[in-house]
Amino acid sequence: MLVELQDAFQTFILTIPNPLTASLTDGPREIHVFSKVRILSLLLMQTIAIIRQQTCLFVKTSNWQYNS
Secondary structure (H helix, E strand, O other), X not given: OHHHHHHHHHHHHHHOOOHHHXXXXXXXXXXXXXXXXXXXHHHHHHHXXXXXXXXXXHHHHHHHHHHO
């Protein structure tokens, strides 16, 4: 489930215009919003990655303790 969520956010991030390459028709307000949404999405993706890593570590540790 976390993999699908991470993939969905990665796709979502790609749809957000990059503030550095925003067109001249975008005003400062839009560029500011793009920046915030992009940063929040990236932070959420990092959080999901950490949760996945910790979950895998916990499962490996649990299996090791159970098997020994």
